[in-house]
Amino acid sequence: MWNRRKEEEPAPRITSPVPAPSDLGREGIPMSTMSHRESLHATDTHRVASSAVIGKSVVIKGQIYSREDLVIDGEVEGSVEAHENKIVVGPNGKVSAGVKAREVVVHGAIKGNVEAGEKIDIRREAKLVGDIKTQRIVIEDGAYFKGSVDIQRPDAQKQAAAAASATRPAAATSPAAAAAAATGAPPASTTSGGIPIEVKK
Amino acid sequence: MSAPVPGNTDVPGAGRRSSNALDQFFHALRDRSGLRILDLTGGSQANIQYIAEQGHRSTQDGLPRALDDCFATGGAGYFENQSDADRLNRFGSMTLDHEPGTFQGVLAWDVLQFLAPPLLEEVVVQLHRITEPGGLLLFYFHADDRIVELPAVNYHIVDRRTVATTAQGRVRPIRFLTNRAIEQLFAGFTAIKFFVTRDHLREVIVRR
Structure with missing residues:
Protein backbone atom coordinates (compact mmCIF):
# COMPACT_ATOMS: atom_id res chain seq x y z
CA MET A 1 0.00 0.00 0.00
CA TRP A 2 2.73 2.44 0.90
CA ASN A 3 4.65 1.65 -2.24
CA ARG A 4 1.52 2.24 -4.24
CA ARG A 5 0.98 5.57 -2.50
CA LYS A 6 4.51 6.56 -3.39
CA GLU A 7 3.90 5.74 -7.04
CA GLU A 8 0.86 7.99 -7.08
CA GLU A 9 2.78 11.03 -5.93
CA PRO A 10 3.17 13.65 -8.64
CA ALA A 11 6.40 13.60 -10.55
CA PRO A 12 8.88 16.23 -9.38
CA ARG A 13 8.94 19.42 -11.42
CA ILE A 14 11.62 19.72 -14.00
CA THR A 15 14.06 22.34 -12.83
CA SER A 16 16.10 22.86 -15.92
CA PRO A 17 17.74 26.26 -16.10
CA VAL A 18 16.17 29.04 -18.11
CA PRO A 19 17.71 29.02 -21.58
CA ALA A 20 19.81 31.95 -22.62
CA PRO A 21 18.23 34.41 -25.08
CA SER A 22 20.66 33.26 -27.75
CA ASP A 23 19.31 29.74 -27.37
CA LEU A 24 15.72 30.91 -27.73
CA GLY A 25 16.55 32.44 -31.08
CA ARG A 26 17.41 29.09 -32.55
CA GLU A 27 14.80 27.20 -34.45
CA GLY A 28 13.62 23.80 -33.48
CA ILE A 29 14.14 23.92 -29.75
CA PRO A 30 11.80 21.30 -28.36
CA MET A 31 9.59 22.70 -25.60
CA SER A 32 8.76 19.48 -23.83
CA THR A 33 8.14 18.67 -20.21
CA MET A 34 6.57 15.26 -20.66
CA SER A 35 7.00 11.89 -22.25
CA HIS A 36 4.46 12.81 -24.91
CA ARG A 37 5.53 10.00 -27.23
CA GLU A 38 3.58 7.48 -25.20
CA SER A 39 0.36 9.45 -25.30
CA LEU A 40 0.25 10.23 -28.98
CA HIS A 41 -1.23 8.04 -31.62
CA ALA A 42 1.15 5.45 -32.96
CA THR A 43 1.04 6.89 -36.47
CA ASP A 44 2.15 10.28 -35.20
CA THR A 45 5.08 9.15 -33.11
CA HIS A 46 7.51 9.04 -35.99
CA ARG A 47 6.75 12.71 -36.60
CA VAL A 48 7.41 13.71 -33.03
CA ALA A 49 11.13 13.09 -33.23
CA SER A 50 11.49 15.75 -35.89
CA SER A 51 8.91 18.17 -34.50
CA ALA A 52 8.92 21.08 -32.13
CA VAL A 53 6.91 20.11 -29.09
CA ILE A 54 4.86 22.20 -26.68
CA GLY A 55 4.61 20.04 -23.59
CA LYS A 56 1.48 19.49 -21.58
CA SER A 57 2.42 21.86 -18.76
CA VAL A 58 3.27 24.71 -21.13
CA VAL A 59 0.83 27.58 -21.63
CA ILE A 60 1.43 30.00 -24.50
CA LYS A 61 -0.55 33.15 -25.18
CA GLY A 62 0.29 34.84 -28.45
CA GLN A 63 1.21 34.02 -32.01
CA ILE A 64 3.14 30.95 -33.03
CA TYR A 65 4.78 30.69 -36.45
CA SER A 66 6.51 27.45 -37.19
CA ARG A 67 8.63 26.35 -40.11
CA GLU A 68 8.75 22.78 -38.92
CA ASP A 69 6.20 20.27 -37.74
CA LEU A 70 4.71 21.19 -34.39
CA VAL A 71 3.18 19.05 -31.64
CA ILE A 72 0.98 20.92 -29.16
CA ASP A 73 0.23 19.01 -25.99
CA GLY A 74 -0.11 22.09 -23.80
CA GLU A 75 -2.37 25.13 -23.95
CA VAL A 76 -2.17 27.74 -26.67
CA GLU A 77 -4.23 30.88 -26.91
CA GLY A 78 -3.79 33.19 -29.88
CA SER A 79 -2.88 31.87 -33.31
CA VAL A 80 -0.82 29.01 -34.66
CA GLU A 81 0.59 28.98 -38.18
CA ALA A 82 2.77 26.39 -39.86
CA HIS A 83 1.77 26.83 -43.46
CA GLU A 84 4.13 24.29 -44.99
CA ASN A 85 4.10 21.85 -42.11
CA LYS A 86 2.01 19.61 -39.92
CA ILE A 87 0.46 20.52 -36.59
CA VAL A 88 -0.53 17.76 -34.17
CA VAL A 89 -2.69 18.69 -31.20
CA GLY A 90 -1.95 15.99 -28.66
CA PRO A 91 -4.45 14.38 -26.30
CA ASN A 92 -3.67 16.95 -23.61
CA GLY A 93 -3.55 19.84 -26.04
CA LYS A 94 -6.00 22.72 -25.70
CA VAL A 95 -5.83 25.26 -28.48
CA SER A 96 -7.97 28.39 -28.34
CA ALA A 97 -6.69 29.84 -31.55
CA GLY A 98 -6.94 29.97 -35.27
CA VAL A 99 -4.81 27.23 -36.77
CA LYS A 100 -3.25 27.28 -40.24
CA ALA A 101 -1.08 24.46 -41.48
CA ARG A 102 -0.49 22.10 -44.36
CA GLU A 103 -1.88 19.24 -42.30
CA VAL A 104 -3.61 19.18 -38.92
CA VAL A 105 -4.15 16.16 -36.66
CA VAL A 106 -6.38 16.65 -33.62
CA HIS A 107 -6.37 14.36 -30.61
CA GLY A 108 -7.18 17.07 -28.08
CA ALA A 109 -9.31 20.21 -28.23
CA ILE A 110 -9.35 23.13 -30.62
CA LYS A 111 -11.60 26.13 -30.29
CA GLY A 112 -11.03 28.26 -33.34
CA ASN A 113 -11.05 28.12 -37.11
CA VAL A 114 -8.74 25.69 -38.84
CA GLU A 115 -7.24 26.00 -42.32
CA ALA A 116 -5.49 22.81 -43.33
CA GLY A 117 -4.09 23.17 -46.85
CA GLU A 118 -4.05 19.45 -47.54
CA LYS A 119 -5.81 17.52 -44.80
CA ILE A 120 -7.33 17.59 -41.34
CA ASP A 121 -7.59 14.44 -39.26
CA ILE A 122 -9.95 14.58 -36.25
CA ARG A 123 -9.41 11.59 -34.02
CA ARG A 124 -11.89 9.77 -31.79
CA GLU A 125 -11.26 11.68 -28.55
CA ALA A 126 -10.91 15.06 -30.23
CA LYS A 127 -13.15 18.06 -29.74
CA LEU A 128 -13.13 20.77 -32.36
CA VAL A 129 -15.36 23.83 -32.27
CA GLY A 130 -14.74 26.10 -35.23
CA ASP A 131 -14.93 26.30 -39.00
CA ILE A 132 -12.69 24.19 -41.21
CA LYS A 133 -11.21 24.89 -44.63
CA THR A 134 -9.38 21.99 -46.18
CA GLN A 135 -9.02 19.73 -49.19
CA ARG A 136 -9.53 16.50 -47.25
CA ILE A 137 -11.13 15.73 -43.94
CA VAL A 138 -11.00 12.56 -41.86
CA ILE A 139 -13.22 12.29 -38.78
CA GLU A 140 -13.12 9.23 -36.59
CA ASP A 141 -16.48 8.12 -35.25
CA GLY A 142 -16.93 9.51 -31.75
CA ALA A 143 -15.06 12.74 -32.38
CA TYR A 144 -16.93 15.93 -31.53
CA PHE A 145 -16.99 18.61 -34.18
CA LYS A 146 -19.10 21.71 -34.27
CA GLY A 147 -18.67 24.09 -37.15
CA SER A 148 -18.85 24.38 -40.90
CA VAL A 149 -16.68 22.58 -43.40
CA ASP A 150 -15.45 24.21 -46.59
CA ILE A 151 -13.98 21.52 -48.80
CA GLN A 152 -11.57 23.24 -51.16
CA ARG A 153 -10.83 21.45 -54.38
CA PRO A 154 -7.16 21.33 -55.42
CA MET B 1 -18.34 8.11 -54.12
CA SER B 2 -19.26 8.03 -50.45
CA ALA B 3 -16.87 7.95 -47.53
CA PRO B 4 -16.34 4.67 -45.69
CA VAL B 5 -18.66 4.34 -42.71
CA PRO B 6 -16.72 3.79 -39.49
CA GLY B 7 -17.47 1.60 -36.54
CA ASN B 8 -18.48 -1.94 -35.73
CA THR B 9 -21.72 -2.90 -37.43
CA ASP B 10 -22.29 -5.98 -35.26
CA VAL B 11 -23.31 -4.14 -32.08
CA PRO B 12 -26.90 -3.15 -31.13
CA GLY B 13 -28.06 -0.07 -32.98
CA ALA B 14 -25.55 -0.46 -35.78
CA GLY B 15 -26.51 -1.36 -39.31
CA ARG B 16 -27.85 0.03 -42.56
CA ARG B 17 -31.30 1.05 -43.64
CA SER B 18 -32.98 2.42 -46.68
CA SER B 19 -34.31 5.96 -46.28
CA ASN B 20 -36.84 7.36 -48.71
CA ALA B 21 -36.97 10.60 -46.75
CA LEU B 22 -33.25 11.14 -47.24
CA ASP B 23 -33.72 10.52 -50.95
CA GLN B 24 -36.54 13.08 -51.06
CA PHE B 25 -34.56 15.56 -48.98
CA PHE B 26 -31.66 15.74 -51.43
CA HIS B 27 -33.94 15.32 -54.45
CA ALA B 28 -35.76 18.50 -53.40
CA LEU B 29 -32.44 20.35 -53.26
CA ARG B 30 -31.07 18.89 -56.51
CA ASP B 31 -31.41 22.04 -58.63
CA ARG B 32 -29.55 24.23 -56.19
CA SER B 33 -25.95 24.32 -55.10
CA GLY B 34 -23.96 26.06 -52.45
CA LEU B 35 -26.67 25.51 -49.83
CA ARG B 36 -25.84 25.33 -46.16
CA ILE B 37 -26.86 22.00 -44.64
CA LEU B 38 -26.84 21.52 -40.88
CA ASP B 39 -26.04 17.98 -39.75
CA LEU B 40 -26.79 17.29 -36.11
CA THR B 41 -24.66 14.14 -36.02
CA GLY B 42 -21.77 16.33 -34.91
CA GLY B 43 -18.92 14.96 -36.93
CA SER B 44 -19.61 12.42 -39.65
CA GLN B 45 -17.02 12.24 -42.38
CA ALA B 46 -19.46 10.36 -44.62
CA ASN B 47 -22.08 13.10 -44.28
CA ILE B 48 -19.60 15.91 -44.86
CA GLN B 49 -18.30 14.18 -47.96
CA TYR B 50 -21.76 13.39 -49.33
CA ILE B 51 -23.02 16.93 -48.76
CA ALA B 52 -19.90 18.34 -50.43
CA GLU B 53 -20.41 16.01 -53.40
CA GLN B 54 -23.93 17.43 -53.80
CA GLY B 55 -22.35 20.87 -54.10
CA HIS B 56 -23.42 22.07 -50.69
CA ARG B 57 -21.62 23.17 -47.57
CA SER B 58 -22.14 21.29 -44.33
CA THR B 59 -22.19 22.53 -40.80
CA GLN B 60 -21.84 20.00 -38.01
CA ASP B 61 -23.53 20.48 -34.66
CA GLY B 62 -23.34 17.76 -32.04
CA LEU B 63 -26.73 18.11 -30.40
CA PRO B 64 -26.83 14.45 -29.26
CA ARG B 65 -23.42 14.86 -27.63
CA ALA B 66 -24.64 18.02 -25.89
CA LEU B 67 -27.66 16.07 -24.64
CA ASP B 68 -25.45 13.40 -23.12
CA ASP B 69 -22.98 15.89 -21.65
CA CYS B 70 -25.68 18.04 -20.05
CA PHE B 71 -28.42 15.64 -18.98
CA ALA B 72 -27.18 12.04 -18.85
CA THR B 73 -25.28 12.04 -15.57
CA GLY B 74 -26.34 12.94 -12.03
CA GLY B 75 -29.49 14.75 -11.09
CA ALA B 76 -32.93 13.22 -10.97
CA GLY B 77 -32.84 11.52 -14.36
CA TYR B 78 -32.35 12.10 -18.07
CA PHE B 79 -35.69 13.77 -18.76
CA GLU B 80 -35.97 15.42 -15.32
CA ASN B 81 -32.53 17.01 -15.82
CA GLN B 82 -33.88 18.70 -18.93
CA SER B 83 -35.80 21.07 -16.65
CA ASP B 84 -32.73 22.08 -14.64
CA ALA B 85 -31.91 25.74 -15.37
CA ASP B 86 -28.13 25.41 -15.07
CA ARG B 87 -28.03 22.36 -17.28
CA LEU B 88 -30.29 24.06 -19.83
CA ASN B 89 -28.03 27.10 -19.95
CA ARG B 90 -25.04 24.88 -20.63
CA PHE B 91 -26.98 22.99 -23.28
CA GLY B 92 -27.97 26.23 -24.97
CA SER B 93 -24.36 27.36 -25.11
CA MET B 94 -23.29 24.10 -26.75
CA THR B 95 -25.75 23.69 -29.58
CA LEU B 96 -28.10 25.40 -32.06
CA ASP B 97 -26.56 28.82 -31.41
CA HIS B 98 -26.47 29.73 -35.10
CA GLU B 99 -27.63 32.92 -36.79
CA PRO B 100 -31.31 33.12 -37.84
CA GLY B 101 -32.12 31.69 -41.26
CA THR B 102 -28.65 30.27 -41.75
CA PHE B 103 -29.55 26.87 -43.19
CA GLN B 104 -31.51 25.68 -46.21
CA GLY B 105 -31.51 22.10 -44.94
CA VAL B 106 -31.25 20.37 -41.57
CA LEU B 107 -30.46 16.69 -41.03
CA ALA B 108 -31.80 16.34 -37.49
CA TRP B 109 -32.05 12.51 -37.55
CA ASP B 110 -33.62 11.10 -34.36
CA VAL B 111 -32.67 13.74 -31.78
CA LEU B 112 -36.16 14.97 -30.94
CA GLN B 113 -37.29 11.69 -29.38
CA PHE B 114 -34.66 12.10 -26.64
CA LEU B 115 -36.14 15.42 -25.50
CA ALA B 116 -38.86 16.11 -22.97
CA PRO B 117 -41.11 19.19 -22.81
CA PRO B 118 -40.48 22.06 -22.52
CA LEU B 119 -37.00 21.53 -24.00
CA LEU B 120 -38.52 19.60 -26.91
CA GLU B 121 -40.64 22.59 -27.97
CA GLU B 122 -37.73 24.99 -27.42
CA VAL B 123 -35.43 22.94 -29.66
CA VAL B 124 -38.09 22.95 -32.39
CA VAL B 125 -38.37 26.75 -32.02
CA GLN B 126 -34.59 27.05 -32.38
CA LEU B 127 -34.60 24.81 -35.48
CA HIS B 128 -37.33 27.02 -36.95
CA ARG B 129 -35.25 30.11 -36.16
CA ILE B 130 -32.03 28.94 -37.76
CA THR B 131 -33.67 27.49 -40.90
CA GLU B 132 -34.40 29.70 -43.88
CA PRO B 133 -38.06 29.95 -44.95
CA GLY B 134 -38.67 27.11 -47.40
CA GLY B 135 -35.81 25.08 -45.98
CA LEU B 136 -36.20 21.35 -45.32
CA LEU B 137 -35.67 19.40 -42.11
CA LEU B 138 -35.31 15.62 -41.86
CA PHE B 139 -36.34 13.73 -38.71
CA TYR B 140 -36.60 10.11 -37.62
CA PHE B 141 -38.98 8.97 -34.88
CA HIS B 142 -39.26 5.51 -33.43
CA ALA B 143 -42.68 4.00 -34.11
CA ASP B 144 -42.83 1.32 -31.41
CA ASP B 145 -44.49 2.73 -28.27
CA ARG B 146 -43.25 -0.20 -26.12
CA ILE B 147 -39.60 0.81 -26.44
CA VAL B 148 -38.40 2.99 -23.57
CA GLU B 149 -34.71 3.30 -24.44
CA LEU B 150 -32.50 3.04 -27.48
CA PRO B 151 -28.80 2.68 -28.20
CA ALA B 152 -27.30 6.04 -29.11
CA VAL B 153 -26.27 5.92 -32.76
CA ASN B 154 -24.71 8.21 -35.31
CA TYR B 155 -26.20 8.39 -38.79
CA HIS B 156 -23.90 8.28 -41.81
CA ILE B 157 -25.07 8.78 -45.38
CA VAL B 158 -23.92 5.90 -47.56
CA ASP B 159 -25.72 6.99 -50.70
CA ARG B 160 -28.88 8.94 -51.55
CA ARG B 161 -31.14 6.15 -50.32
CA THR B 162 -29.05 4.43 -47.65
CA VAL B 163 -28.06 5.43 -44.14
CA ALA B 164 -25.63 3.51 -41.93
CA THR B 165 -25.81 3.71 -38.16
CA THR B 166 -22.88 3.27 -35.82
CA ALA B 167 -23.49 2.66 -32.11
CA GLN B 168 -21.94 5.04 -29.62
CA GLY B 169 -21.94 2.59 -26.72
CA ARG B 170 -24.57 4.47 -24.72
CA VAL B 171 -28.28 4.01 -24.20
CA ARG B 172 -30.74 6.90 -24.03
CA PRO B 173 -34.35 6.84 -22.81
CA ILE B 174 -36.80 7.90 -25.48
CA ARG B 175 -40.23 9.48 -25.50
CA PHE B 176 -42.72 8.04 -27.95
CA LEU B 177 -44.48 10.60 -30.12
CA THR B 178 -47.64 9.81 -32.05
CA ASN B 179 -48.12 11.14 -35.57
CA ARG B 180 -50.60 13.64 -34.15
CA ALA B 181 -48.08 14.82 -31.56
CA ILE B 182 -45.45 15.22 -34.30
CA GLU B 183 -47.89 17.27 -36.40
CA GLN B 184 -48.62 19.52 -33.44
CA LEU B 185 -44.92 19.88 -32.74
CA PHE B 186 -44.39 21.31 -36.22
CA ALA B 187 -47.55 23.39 -36.31
CA GLY B 188 -45.48 26.52 -36.93
CA PHE B 189 -43.92 25.07 -40.09
CA THR B 190 -45.32 25.19 -43.62
CA ALA B 191 -45.68 21.49 -44.40
CA ILE B 192 -44.97 18.05 -43.01
CA LYS B 193 -44.62 14.76 -44.85
CA PHE B 194 -44.51 11.28 -43.32
CA PHE B 195 -42.79 8.35 -44.98
CA VAL B 196 -43.88 4.76 -44.44
CA THR B 197 -41.01 2.43 -43.64
CA ARG B 198 -40.66 -1.31 -43.16
CA ASP B 199 -38.91 -1.03 -39.81
CA HIS B 200 -39.77 0.77 -36.58
CA LEU B 201 -38.77 4.24 -37.74
CA ARG B 202 -41.06 6.95 -38.99
CA GLU B 203 -39.33 9.30 -41.39
CA VAL B 204 -40.52 12.87 -41.56
CA ILE B 205 -39.61 15.81 -43.75
CA VAL B 206 -40.74 19.23 -42.60
CA ARG B 207 -40.70 22.39 -44.70
CA ARG B 208 -39.98 25.61 -42.82
Missing part, protein backbone atom coordinates in the same frame (compact mmCIF):
# COMPACT_ATOMS: atom_id res chain seq x y z
CA ASP A 155 -8.10 22.89 -58.77
CA ALA A 156 -9.68 25.85 -57.03
CA GLN A 157 -6.57 26.35 -54.93
CA LYS A 158 -4.33 26.20 -57.99
CA GLN A 159 -6.54 28.74 -59.72
CA ALA A 160 -6.38 31.00 -56.70
CA ALA A 161 -2.60 30.68 -56.58
CA ALA A 162 -2.37 31.39 -60.32
CA ALA A 163 -4.61 34.43 -59.92
CA ALA A 164 -2.48 35.65 -57.05
CA SER A 165 0.73 35.26 -59.03
CA ALA A 166 -0.86 36.96 -62.05
CA THR A 167 -1.40 40.07 -59.96
CA ARG A 168 2.32 40.34 -59.22
CA PRO A 169 4.00 40.43 -62.66
CA ALA A 170 5.75 43.72 -61.96
CA ALA A 171 7.41 42.37 -58.85
CA ALA A 172 9.12 39.62 -60.83
CA THR A 173 10.60 42.07 -63.30
CA SER A 174 11.36 44.96 -60.98
CA PRO A 175 14.98 46.04 -60.51
CA ALA A 176 14.89 44.99 -56.89
CA ALA A 177 13.68 41.53 -57.80
CA ALA A 178 16.25 41.21 -60.56
CA ALA A 179 18.99 42.27 -58.17
CA ALA A 180 17.77 39.83 -55.60
CA ALA A 181 17.71 37.04 -58.16
CA ALA A 182 21.29 37.86 -59.12
CA THR A 183 22.54 37.91 -55.55
CA GLY A 184 20.31 35.16 -54.25
CA ALA A 185 19.05 37.41 -51.48
CA PRO A 186 15.46 38.53 -51.08
CA PRO A 187 14.83 42.18 -51.86
CA ALA A 188 14.06 44.45 -48.93
CA SER A 189 11.02 45.73 -50.72
CA THR A 190 9.54 45.67 -54.16
CA THR A 191 6.54 47.07 -55.96
CA SER A 192 3.44 45.74 -57.65
CA GLY A 193 1.45 48.26 -59.62
CA GLY A 194 3.03 51.03 -57.61
CA ILE A 195 2.04 49.49 -54.29
CA PRO A 196 5.04 48.74 -52.08
CA ILE A 197 5.19 45.17 -50.86
CA GLU A 198 7.34 44.52 -47.83
CA VAL A 199 9.30 41.33 -48.05
CA LYS A 200 10.26 40.05 -44.65
CA LYS A 201 13.75 38.69 -44.34
